[in-house]
Amino acid sequence: MANVSESETIGAATTERYKYGFVTDIESDTAPKGLDESTVRFISAKKDEPDWLLQWRLKAFRQWLDKADEEPTWAKVNYPKIDYQDSYYYSAPKQQETLNSLDEVDPKLLETYNKLGIPLQEQMMLAGVAVDAVFDSVSVATTFKEELSKHGVIFCPISEAVQKHPELVKKYLGSVVPVADNFFATLNSAVFTDGSFVYVPEGVRCPMELSTYFRINAAQTGQFERTLIIADKGSYVSYLEGCTAPMRDEHQLHAAVVELIALDDAEIKYSTVQNWYPGDENGKGGIYNFVTKRGACRGRNSKISWTQVETGSAITWKYPSCILQGDNSVGEFYSIAITNNFQQADTGTKMIHMGKNTKSRIISKGISAGHAESTYRGLVKVMPGATGARNFTQCDSLLIGEKCGAHTVPYIEVRNKTAQVEHEATTSKISDDQLLYCRQRGLSAEDATTLIVNGFCRQVLQELPMEFAVEAQKLVGISLEGSVG
Amino acid sequence: MTVMLEIKDLHAAVNGKEVLKGINLTINAGEVHAVMGPNGSGKSTLSYVLAGRDGYDVTQGSVMYKGADLIALAPEIRAREGIFLAFQYPVEIPGVAGTTFLKTAYNAIRKHRGEKELDAMQFLKLIREKQKQLDMTDEMVRRAVNVGFSGGEKKRYEMLQMAMLEPALAILDETDSGLDIDALKTVADGINALRDPGRAMLMITHYQRLLDYVVPDFVHVLAGGKIVRSGDKSLALDLEKEGYAVLGTAAA
Numbered sequence: 001m002a003n004v005s006e007s008e009t010i011g012a013a014t015t016e017r018y019k020y021g022f023v024t025d026i027e028s029d030t031a032p033k034g035l036d037e038s039t040v041r042f043i044s045a046k047k048d049e050p051d052w053l054l055q056w057r058l059k060a061f062r063q064w065l066d067k068a069d070e071e072p073t074w075a076k077v078n079y080p081k082i083d084y085q086d087s088y089y090y091s092a093p094k095q096q097e098t099l100n101s102l103d104e105v106d107p108k109l110l111e112t113y114n115k116l117g118i119p120l121q122e123q124m125m126l127a128g129v130a131v132d133a134v135f136d137s138v139s140v141a142t143t144f145k146e147e148l149s150k151h152g153v154i155f156c157p158i159s160e161a162v163q164k165h166p167e168l169v170k171k172y173l174g175s176v177v178p179v180a181d182n183f184f185a186t187l188n189s190a191v192f193t194d195g196s197f198v199y200v201p202e203g204v205r206c207p208m209e210l211s212t213y214f215r216i217n218a219a220q221t222g223q224f225e226r227t228l229i230i231a232d233k234g235s236y237v238s239y240l241e242g243c244t245a246p247m248r249d250e251h252q253l254h255a256a257v258v259e260l261i262a263l264d265d266a267e268i269k270y271s272t273v274q275n276w277y278p279g280d281e282n283g284k285g286g287i288y289n290f291v292t293k294r295g296a297c298r299g300r301n302s303k304i305s306w307t308q309v310e311t312g313s314a315i316t317w318k319y320p321s322c323i324l325q326g327d328n329s330v331g332e333f334y335s336i337a338i339t340n341n342f343q344q345a346d347t348g349t350k351m352i353h354m355g356k357n358t359k360s361r362i363i364s365k366g367i368s369a370g371h372a373e374s375t376y377r378g379l380v381k382v383m384p385g386a387t388g389a390r391n392f393t394q395c396d397s398l399l400i401g402e403k404c405g406a407h408t409v410p411y412i413e414v415r416n417k418t419a420q421v422e423h424e425a426t427t428s429k430i431s432d433d434q435l436l437y438c439r440q441r442g443l444s445a446e447d448a449t450t451l452i453v454n455g456f457c458r459q460v461l462q463e464l465p466m467e468f469a470v471e472a473q474k475l476v477g478i479s480l481e482g483s484v485g
Numbered sequence: 486m487t488v489m490l491e492i493k494d495l496h497a498a499v500n501g502k503e504v505l506k507g508i509n510l511t512i513n514a515g516e517v518h519a520v521m522g523p524n525g526s527g528k529s530t531l532s533y534v535l536a537g538r539d540g541y542d543v544t545q546g547s548v549m550y551k552g553a554d555l556i557a558l559a560p561e562i563r564a565r566e567g568i569f570l571a572f573q574y575p576v577e578i579p580g581v582a583g584t585t586f587l588k589t590a591y592n593a594i595r596k597h598r599g600e601k602e603l604d605a606m607q608f609l610k611l612i613r614e615k616q617k618q619l620d621m622t623d624e625m626v627r628r629a630v631n632v633g634f635s636g637g638e639k640k641r642y643e644m645l646q647m648a649m650l651e652p653a654l655a656i657l658d659e660t661d662s663g664l665d666i667d668a669l670k671t672v673a674d675g676i677n678a679l680r681d682p683g684r685a686m687l688m689i690t691h692y693q694r695l696l697d698y699v700v701p702d703f704v705h706v707l708a709g710g711k712i713v714r715s716g717d718k719s720l721a722l723d724l725e726k727e728g729y730a731v732l733g734t735a736a737a
Contacts, residue, residue: 431576432539433574433576434576434578436536436538436539436560437572437575437576437578438578438586438590439537439559439560439561439564440536440560440561440563440564440569440570440572441564441586441587441589441590441593441646441650442561442564442565442590442593442594442597442650443561443589443590443593444561444593445561447589447593451578451581451585451586451589452578452581454580454581455578455579455580455581455629455630456579456580457580458580458581459580
C-alpha cells in the first residue's frame with residue numbers, strides 16, 4: 001500500500017495541470033518556505049482539489065491569520081515560540097533513501113524493533129531497507145481493499161476521497177472540528193496534506209481492524225494529517241492509528257485533526273499508539289504534537305471510544321473528545337501517557353453531554369519518570385437537556401523517581417440536576433518494597449518496573465486490539481528504559 | 486556434605502545504624518535451620534541482607550553462598566542463583582496477574598540457568614500441579630499479586646512461588662505470622678514437601694509454633710544482633726517455656 005500511494009502521489013504531482021488562478025510554480029515539488037495564501041493555493045492545486053475545498057482552506061487560512069495571538073498558552077507545557085514562517089508546508093513525498101540490508105541500519109533502532117517483536121520484513125520497511133519480492137505489500141493491500149469494498153467500506157487517503165466521494169467529504173469535513181475551533185485546528189484546515197478517510201455504510205460491521213495495513217502505511221504520516229471517519233447507522237468500525245516502532249520525522253511540529261461521526265446505533269473504536277521521537281535524554285529535539293481529535297455521537301445509541309497510548313513526542317497537547325448529542329449515546333476515553341526524561345504531556349478529554357441518558361467513562365493513567373511533567377486535563381460538561389447523564393472519571397498518576405511531576409486538572413460543569421458525575425484520582429509511586437519483591441524473584445529492576453507499570457495500565461491496555469496490546473506492553477518497558485537505578 | 490551458606494562475623498547496618506553485630510552461621514545442603522529471637526533482635530535484617538535489599542549494608546565479615554561471595558551480587562542475580570526469600574509482608578502489585586508475575590520470574594530464572602523458557606501452556610500445567618498441593622484455586626492464582634489476599638492467602642502464594650522456583654536456599658521470614666491453625670498446617674505441609682537433600686532452609690520465626698510442624702535440624706537464638714545460643718529443636722521448646730527473658734543480659 002505504501003508503495004502504491006507514494007508512486008501515485010508522485011505521479012499525480014508531476015502530471016497535474018495548472019487549474020486555478022494562482023502564481024506558484026506547479027512544477028516545483030516543494031512549496032517555498034513560509035506560509036501565505038499562495039502556499040495554501042499551491043497545496044490545493046497539487047492535489048487537484050475542487051474549488052469548494054480550496055475556498056474552505058482559504059477561509060481557514062484567513063481565520064488563522066486573525067488568530068495570530070491565540071496560540072493556546074493554557075496547557076502546562078513549555079516550548080520556545082514557533083516561527084510559522086520558518087517551515088515548509090508542502091513537499092512531495094520523497095523517495096526514501098534506500099539501504100541495501102538491515103546491516104546498514106542503526107543497531108539501536110534494530111534493537112528496539114526486536115524488543116517490540118516486529119517481524120523482520122516490517123522492520124526493513126520501517127527502517128527504509130529495499131524490500132525483496134517475497135513480501136509484497138502491494139498485493140497484501142489489494143487483498144484488504146477487495147475485502148473491504150465487498151462490504152461497501154470506503155477506506156482511502158482523504159485526498160482520494162475528495163476526488164471520488166466529494167459529497168461525503170463536503171458533508172462531514174469540519175462538521176465536528178469547525179475551521180475556527182482552535183489555533184492548531186485552523187492551521188491544519190488551511191494546510192492539511194493528507195490523512196485517512198473511512199466510511200462504513202449502514203448496518204455494516206467492518207470485517208477487519210483498520211489497522212492491518214495502516215501500520216505499513218504509517219511511515220508516511222504527514223505533518224498536518226487530516227482524518228475523517230463516518231460510521232453510518234448501525235455500523236461498527238475499529239480503527240488503529242500509529243505504530244509502536246519509533247518513527248523518525250524531520251518535521252518538528254505536528255498538528256493533526258481527527259473527526260469521527262457516529263450515526264444512530266453506530267460504534268467507532270479509535271485506538272492510537274504514538275511513539276514519535278521524544279528528544280534525547282537532555283531534552284534536545286523531539287516532536288511537538290498538537291492534535292485536535294473529536295468525535296460526535298450524532299445518533300441515538302451511538303458510541304465512540306478513544307484509546308490512546310502516548311509514549312513519544314517532546315510535547316503532547318491532545319484531548320480526544322466526545323460530543324454526546326444522540327440520546328443514550330456513550331463516550332469513552334482510555335489513556336496511557338508515559339513521559340520520561342524531559343518530555344511534557346498535557347492530555348485528557350472532553351465529554352460534552354447533550355442528549356438524554358448519555359454516558360461517559362474516562363480512565364486516565366499518567367506515568368512520569370526522569371524530569372518529565374504529565375498533566376491530565378479533562379472537561380465533563382452536562383448541558384441542560386442531558387437528563388439522566390452519567391459520567392465516571394478515574395485519573396491515576398504513577399511517579400518514578402524524585403524529579404518528575406504529575407498534575408490533574410479536572411473541569412466539571414453540570415447544568416442538569418439529574419446528572420451523576422463521579423471523579424476519582426490517585427497519585428502513587430513505585431515503592432522500594434515492590435521493586436525488591438520482584439527482584440527477589442529474579443526480575444531485573446527494569447523488567448520489574450515494566451511489569452508494575454503494565455499492571456498500573458492494565459485497564460487501558462485491555463481496551464486495545466489484542467495483537468496491539470502485546471506490542472504496547474513492550475513499548476511501555478522501552479519507554480521507561482533508564483528510568484530506574 | 487555441601488556447604489550452602491557460610492556466614493562469618495557478619496556485621497550489617499541499616500541506614501547507618503549497626504543491627505547485625507557479628508553473626509556466624511553455616512548451613513549445609515539438606516538442612517533446615519530455625520532462627521528465633523525477640524523483636525528487634527535483627528531477624529528480618531538478616532533475611533534482607535541475604536536477599537540484598539538496598540540500604541542494608543554489610544560493614545564487616547563475609548557471606549559465602551555455594552562457595553562464592555554473595556554480597557557482591559545484585560538481588561535478582563541472587564534469586565536466579567537459587568536464593569528465595571518468602572516475605573513476612575508480601576507486597577501488592579495491582580493489575581499484575583499472579584500467573585503473569587510468576588511466569589516472568591520462572592522464565593527469568595530458567596534463562597539464567599541456560600534452560601528453555603516455558604510457554605504459557607506448559608507453565609499453566611506446571612502451576613496447576615503445584616497449586617493443588619497448597620489448596621489454591623485457579624481464580625486465586627490469577628488475581629493481581631497479593632491484592633485483596635487474606636494473610637493466609639498471601640503466605641500460601643509465597644509457598645506456591647517457592648514450589649515453582651525450586652530454590653537451593655529458601656529463607657522463610659516469619660512465614661507463620663498471621664496464620665490460623667489450618668492455614669499454618671497447609672503452609673507447613675508446603676514447606677515439608679520441599680525438604681530435599683539438595684536444598685537448605687532458613688526459617689525465621691518469633692514463635693516455636695511453626696516448628697511443631699516443620700521440625701528443624703538446628704535452632705539458633707538471635708539477640709542483640711548476634712547468635713547467642715544454638716542447639717537442636719529442644720532449644721525451641723525451652724524458649725517456649727522460659728521466654729526470651731531467660732536470655733537476660735545477653736539480649737541487650
